[in-house]
Amino acid sequence: MTASTEHKSREVVPLQAEYISTSRKNAVQRQRNLTIGIGLVLVVSILLGIFALFQWRSAVESKKEAERSAAAAAASEQVALAQKAIAEEKEALALAKEIEAKAQRSTAQAGVYRGRPGELDTSTLLALDALDRLSAISASATSAEATFNEAEDTLRHNLAMMPTPSHN
Numbered sequence: 134m135t136a137s138t139e140h141k142s143r144e145v146v147p148l149q150a151e152y153i154s155t156s157r158k159n160a161v162q163r164q165r166n167l168t169i170g171i172g173l174v175l176v177v178s179i180l181l182g183i184f185a186l187f188q189w190r191s192a193v194e195s196k197k198e199a200e201r202s203a204a205a206a207a208a209s210e211q212v213a214l215a216q217k218a219i220a221e222e223k224e225a226l227a228l229a230k231e232i233e234a235k236a237q238r239s240t241a242q243a244g245v246y247r248g249r250p251g252e253l254d255t256s257t258l259l260a261l262d263a264l265d266r267l268s269a270i271s272a273s274a275t276s277a278e279a280t281f282n283e284a285e286d287t288l289r290h291n292l293a294m295m296p297t298p299s300h301n
Contacts, residue, residue, distance in 0.1 A: 229270040233277050239263035240284040243291075253291055260288040 145153070243259035246252040263284035267277060 232266050232270050233280065236263040236266035236277075236284070237280045239266065240280050240287065243284065243287045247287055247291060253294055257288060257291040257295070260284045260291060264288065 239259045240263040243256045243263065246256035246259060249256075263280065267281045267284070270277065
């Protein structure tokens with residue numbers, strides 16, 4: 134370098150020319166690498182943006198589907214509650230019918246034992262059982278009312294037929 138500054142003509146020494154050429158090649162290579170890097174980052178960013186858009190659409194659709202499923206579940210729950218109420222009502226009715234049937238059986242047996250000699254106690258107990266069973270259910274049905282009346286008549290008849298204790 135000092136040799137070129139001594140000359141007034143400013144001629145480039147071959148070593149300097151090689152240095153300048155190499156520097157320019159390196160600068161061009163760095164510029165090219167930077168441009169390629171920026172291009173790759175841009176392409177990756179665009180691809181990630183497109184991917185994010187598809188994911189967003191998928192999330193929106195999933196949310197709508199979840200809301201539809203929640204609405205369907207709520208409707209199903211309401212139907213299930215209604216069905217449960219109906220089942221409980223039918224179960225209560227079946228239990229009442231069962232109790233009524235047992236009371237009718239007890240009343241019928243009480244009537245049978247009423248006419249047998251020595252079975253007055255059994256007949257009375259069966260009539261009491263029928264009355265007790267019928268008191269557990271509402272006697273709104275006419276068949277339950279008829280059974281109640283029959284059991285009550287049997288009980289009254291049996292009590293009238295029982296001997297009264299004497300006090301000495």
